[in-house]
Each structure stands twice: as structure tokens, then as C-alpha cells.
Amino acid sequence: MGRVAREVRSFEGRARLVAQTEATANAEVLASNYAIPAEDLAMLAAAIPALAALKDAPRLAISDQHVATLSLPGAISYVRGILRNEIDNMMEIFKESQPEFYASHFSARVIIDRTGTHAAMKTAAPASASVQA
Numbered sequence: 001m002g003r004v005a006r007e008v009r010s011f012e013g014r015a016r017l018v019a020q021t022e023a024t025a026n027a028e029v030l031a032s033n034y035a036i037p038a039e040d041l042a043m044l045a046a047a048i049p050a051l052a053a054l055k056d057a058p059r060l061a062i063s064d065q066h067v068a069t070l071s072l073p074g075a076i077s078y079v080r081g082i083l084r085n086e087i088d089n090m091m092e093i094f095k096e097s098q099p100e101f102y103a104s105h106f107s108a109r110v111i112i113d114r115t116g117t118h119a120a121m122k123t124a125a126p127a128s129a130s131v132q133a
Contacts, residue, residue, distance in 0.1 A: 024045065083109065
């Protein structure tokens with residue numbers, strides 16, 4: 001977590017503590033002047049931490065997603081290493097006895113880069129095109 005995020009969380013924690021302290025200190029005034037029952041005040045005091053947890057949930061989910069996304073290249077490299085170093089070596093016993101199975105294993109591992117799922121690479125203009133003056 002970065003320095004700014006820690007400072008924000010620290011400030012939010014202090015603000016939450018101040019709000020709870022003020023609500024507790026003014027409970028008698030709220031009950032007498034505004035006719036708010038003590039049960040409602042207790043319920044509101046309990047709702048403050050629950051709201052804090054709900055409020056932080058989207059930010060924490062985004063942070064978790066970011067960390068998971070950053071870990072993907074390492075995980076992909078690890079799995080590719082297992083495929084190349086272990087499973088491919090295990091497939092050698094099928095090379096002569098089951099050639100179709102052997103070939104299907106390696107053909108299934110070929111990645112087909114379809115241009116419909118992302119922007120196509122831009123190609124350079126042909127060199128024979130001339131500029132008219």
C-alpha cells in the first residue's frame with residue numbers, strides 16, 4: 001500500500017473515531033432535544049463501523065484485482081515451464097505408440113491470435129505509393 005493510501009486510511013480512521021466519539025458524547029442531547037430513542041442511537045453507533053467496511057470494499061476489491069493482474073505473467077510463465085519441462089517430456093512415450101494423441105497434444109497447445117478480439121496491427125504504407133505534388 002502506498003504512502004498516500006496509508007495517510008487516507010489513517011485520516012478516515014481518525015474521522016470515524018471522532019464521529020463515534022461525538023455521537024456518544026451528544027447521545028443525551030439527541031435523545032432529549034430530538035426525541036431519538038436510545039435504541040436508535042445504539043443501532044446508529046453500531047452502523048458506523050459496518051458502513052466503513054462497506055465503503056472500503058470497492059477499493060479493496062480493485063486493489064486485489066490489480067495485484068492478481070500483476071501476478072498473471074509470473075503464473076503464466078510457471079505453467080508454461082511445467083508444460084515444456086514436464087508434460088512435454090512425459091508425452092515422448094506416446095510419440096511412436098500413439099502418434100495421433102502425441103500430435104493432438106502439441107496442436108492443442110498452439111495459440112491462435114485472432115484479430116477479432118483486439119485491434120489489428122497497423123501495417124506500414126506500401127513503399128511504391130508516391131506523393132503527388
